[in-house]
Amino acid sequence: MLLIPCPWCGPREEAEFHYGGQAHVAYPEDPAALSDEEWARYLFFRDNPKGVFAERWSHSAGCRRWFNALRDTATNQIHGVYRVGEPRPVAS
Amino acid sequence: MSPRPPGADLPDHPDRLWSAGEPKSSYDVVIVGAGGHGLATAYYLARNHGITNVAVLERGWLAGGNMARNTTIIRSNYLWDESAGIYEHALKLWEGLEDELDYPLLFSQRGVLNLAHSLQDVRDGVRRVEANRLNGVDAEWLDPRQVKEVCPIVEISPDVRYPVMGGTFQPRAGIAKHDYVAWGYARAAAALGVEFIENCEVTGLRVSDGRITGVDTTRGSIAAGRVALCAAGHTSVVAATAGIDLPLQSHPLQALVSELLEPVHPTVVMSNAVHVYVSQAHKGELVMGAGIDAANSYRQRGAFHIIERQMAAALELFPIFARAHVLRTWGGVVDVTPDASPIVGLTPVDGLYLNCGWGTGGFKATPGVGWCFAHTVAHDEPHPLAAPFSLDRFVTGALVDEHGAAAVAH
Numbered sequence: 001m002l003l004i005p006c007p008w009c010g011p012r013e014e015a016e017f018h019y020g021g022q023a024h025v026a027y028p029e030d031p032a033a034l035s036d037e038e039w040a041r042y043l044f045f046r047d048n049p050k051g052v053f054a055e056r057w058s059h060s061a062g063c064r065r066w067f068n069a070l071r072d073t074a075t076n077q078i079h080g081v082y083r084v085g086e087p088r089p090v091a092s
Numbered sequence: 093m094s095p096r097p098p099g100a101d102l103p104d105h106p107d108r109l110w111s112a113g114e115p116k117s118s119y120d121v122v123i124v125g126a127g128g129h130g131l132a133t134a135y136y137l138a139r140n141h142g143i144t145n146v147a148v149l150e151r152g153w154l155a156g157g158n159m160a161r162n163t164t165i166i167r168s169n170y171l172w173d174e175s176a177g178i179y180e181h182a183l184k185l186w187e188g189l190e191d192e193l194d195y196p197l198l199f200s201q202r203g204v205l206n207l208a209h210s211l212q213d214v215r216d217g218v219r220r221v222e223a224n225r226l227n228g229v230d231a232e233w234l235d236p237r238q239v240k241e242v243c244p245i246v247e248i249s250p251d252v253r254y255p256v257m258g259g260t261f262q263p264r265a266g267i268a269k270h271d272y273v274a275w276g277y278a279r280a281a282a283a284l285g286v287e288f289i290e291n292c293e294v295t296g297l298r299v300s301d302g303r304i305t306g307v308d309t310t311r312g313s314i315a316a317g318r319v320a321l322c323a324a325g326h327t328s329v330v331a332a333t334a335g336i337d338l339p340l341q342s343h344p345l346q347a348l349v350s351e352l353l354e355p356v357h358p359t360v361v362m363s364n365a366v367h368v369y370v371s372q373a374h375k376g377e378l379v380m381g382a383g384i385d386a387a388n389s390y391r392q393r394g395a396f397h398i399i400e401r402q403m404a405a406a407l408e409l410f411p412i413f414a415r416a417h418v419l420r421t422w423g424g425v426v427d428v429t430p431d432a433s434p435i436v437g438l439t440p441v442d443g444l445y446l447n448c449g450w451g452t453g454g455f456k457a458t459p460g461v462g463w464c465f466a467h468t469v470a471h472d473e474p475h476p477l478a479a480p481f482s483l484d485r486f487v488t489g490a491l492v493d494e495h496g497a498a499a500v501a502h
Contacts, residue, residue: 001395002387015397021341040487044325044339044430048328050390058374073389 008063012069020056022046025067050074054088095379102121109275110282115289119147120314126292127159129323132279132462134286136297141470144285151293155274159325161424163347163381167204167233167265169224172496174480182460195276197268198374202325202359204265209254209365216496232261243359245410252443254366267371297334304443320469325425327448334441339486340427343384344394348421350483352376368405394423419488426451445469
């Protein structure tokens with residue numbers, strides 16, 4: 001089980017959190033203007049790196065806030081967390 | 093005369109069932125991944141299409157990934173016509189596979205129950221039974237009493253938190269011994285000339301002018317006329333080296349076995365709603381699978397709270413398991429697609445073929461996908477049964493949504 005450092009509450013067990021997948025996927029500014037291919041990429045394609053991944057978590061059994069984390073998917077090590085609206089930090 | 097010790101009359105085990113060679117400098121076809129799908133593809137390439145200058149590259153050891161980690165359930169009771177086509181093709185091949193490979197697989201058609209715990213489950217289950225029948229897939233709807241007849245240890249009391257309201261039953265479904273399946277395919281493919289190269293991780297795909305030319309590996313470069321990916325959870329990593337993005341997410345999927353018990357569980361029971369799937373292996377362990385861990389990961393282990401939930405679900409359905417001890421738990425990395433159906437077919441790179449996205453349910457498809465993927469590679473066009481599972485369905489919108497019939501929480 002992961003120990004996830006919520007940026008508001010501090011380290012808590014993974015069971016308190018809800019996963020939100022890849023971070024920084026913005027809704028298209030003008031969805032109607034997208035080609036089928038572009039729409040498919042927005043809807044279905046997400047990064048799947050073996051390495052550092054920027055992802056969203058919600059502290060659903062705690063402060064109920066969404067935040068972002070940088071986690072290495074090869075080791076599960078969390079390199080850092082940051083609040084929504086903050087820029088993605090450089091992975092250490 | 094004193095009794096013979098057990099096993100004394102068994103034939104000597106051969107030193108090797110297949111040759112584990114040094115890689116040659118080039119092959120007609122290189123298959124990436126010596127799991128069930130890679131081995132079956134190699135076998136049918138040789139058997140059905142006469143293509144024998146084939147190497148199967150494996151970064152670990154033969155059948156040591158998800159082929160060693162699945163819960164061995166075989167069934168074809170999926171909802172949509174496209175799925176019924178390929179999974180039922182697989183089940184028909186399973187039914188003749190021991191003879192075909194001349195190898196024991198412990199294939200046991202003990203049936204699969206998919207339980208319903210809500211009115212919506214009941215509606216979905218009945219609909220799936222009807223869809224299965226229209227596709228020639230055996231399926232029955234059972235009421236709780238009939239569920240109890242098929243599997244007497246299931247708790248069908250209306251007083252539990254999620255009472256059993258019925259279930260679908262596919263009598264021809266069952267289990268097989270996963271290791272034997274891999275060894276059977278490997279032995280048969282080796283006899284036809286296929287080579288297996290273990291400890292040989294593919295680190296890059298070589299592409300020139302839009303055409304595959306070979307692979308870079310931890311044991312040097314290997315030229316190839318065609319490359320077929322059967323890399324399961326690591327497909328995204330391999331495909332990315334050719335600049336191909338895929339709609340896949342890799343997650344750990346966990347399973348566990350109990351200590352050896354007397355035969356108590358005559359069939360396979362799956363439950364979407366309380367979420368566990370259970371069978372009893374020939375040797376006696378109860379084999380149980382969980383849902384995927386939510387977070388993407390390439391680690392072959394998952395979180396304990398997933399196992400805890402799975403055990404709670406198992407106890408709800410099978411109170412007699414309360415005293416069974418867990419022997420071991422493990423995890424594998426599965427590649428999940430947005431519609432819970434696989435991706436099989438061509439890629440934007442000529443000569444590079446894709447077989448991935450089987451997510452939580454690839455084992456059952458092993459013979460069927462091996463057959464269809466070999467055809468796809470040999471003819472450079474999708475086998476008709478694989479054609480609906482092309483990569484471009486995510487652009488055209490022709491998804492094959494099997495989240496209901498996949499029966500494993502994603």
